[in-house]
Amino acid sequence: MTDLALVAAVLAVAVGGGLLLRRRGGHVVAPAGAPALDAGTRALVAARLAHRWRGAVLLQVTAPGCATCVAARRVLDEVAAGAGAAVLAIDAAEVPVLVSQQRILRAPTTLVLDGVRVRGRVAGVPDAAQLRELVGRLL
Amino acid sequence: MEIDVRGPRVSAAVTCAVLVTAFLTRSAPLLAFQVAVFAVGALAGLRWSPYGNLFRLAKRLLPLGPPPTVEPEAGPRFSQVMGLLVAGGGLVAVAAGAPGLGWGLVLVVVGLSALLAVTGLCVGCEFYAAGVRLRSRGAAT
Numbered sequence: 291m292t293d294l295a296l297v298a299a300v301l302a303v304a305v306g307g308g309l310l311l312r313r314r315g316g317h318v319v320a321p322a323g324a325p326a327l328d329a330g331t332r333a334l335v336a337a338r339l340a341h342r343w344r345g346a347v348l349l350q351v352t353a354p355g356c357a358t359c360v361a362a363r364r365v366l367d368e369v370a371a372g373a374g375a376a377v378l379a380i381d382a383a384e385v386p387v388l389v390s391q392q393r394i395l396r397a398p399t400t401l402v403l404d405g406v407r408v409r410g411r412v413a414g415v416p417d418a419a420q421l422r423e424l425v426g427r428l429l
Numbered sequence: 430m431e432i433d434v435r436g437p438r439v440s441a442a443v444t445c446a447v448l449v450t451a452f453l454t455r456s457a458p459l460l461a462f463q464v465a466v467f468a469v470g471a472l473a474g475l476r477w478s479p480y481g482n483l484f485r486l487a488k489r490l491l492p493l494g495p496p497p498t499v500e501p502e503a504g505p506r507f508s509q510v511m512g513l514l515v516a517g518g519g520l521v522a523v524a525a526g527a528p529g530l531g532w533g534l535v536l537v538v539v540g541l542s543a544l545l546a547v548t549g550l551c552v553g554c555e556f557y558a559a560g561v562r563l564r565s566r567g568a569a570t
Contacts, residue, residue, distance in 0.1 A: 304540030
């Protein structure tokens, strides 16, 4: 393989792979059986949101040094504002039970809460349209 | 310290260009230059990053506008460390007479820096975040 072809191949694989990952990351999936939050996380969310916890909540699990969390948060704020839902960001370290129960592997991972049930989850920067559609069905 | 999210992407683009040139010309000195650039950012902090400073200069001279968002510097700085290790390893391999391995490692850095420049996806930052999560999980259990 000529050098130039090799470089082109490396660039194509790296960038192509990245773009694909980014698209997969945005998909909103509905976990089977709408699992309920564990007691600890429930208490934490209740404490942080207080009176704002009325309907759907977009719970973003973050980690330090997570650059995409900022971009994801913007999508969440936008969707929540349009739908009257609440947004709460929590560091993964604060909710270890949630992280292991929901098998959260990536930061950011956003859980769409309907009351205490997890109705949806998105890894990375959410697809705004899909998220809006799910939240709209809940409220 | 919070940094302009565009900084690491611009630096990655320059890094990619430098390393592609080094690879195509098989220039160990140019590779060594890039390894040194990684070292400065990794060891002294992003404030001293040569390409980062070029970007800051560009912001002063050109109407690039305010940062669209800022991010903590920890992830990108860790990526500089990873770049230093992989590109540095490549340099050592080339110097030790294993150019296949050496330039292969350089191409890995080419791929990852291109990824960051074009898509904003920082693999090093993801590793850093995963490392933090693992440490916190260990502390919690």
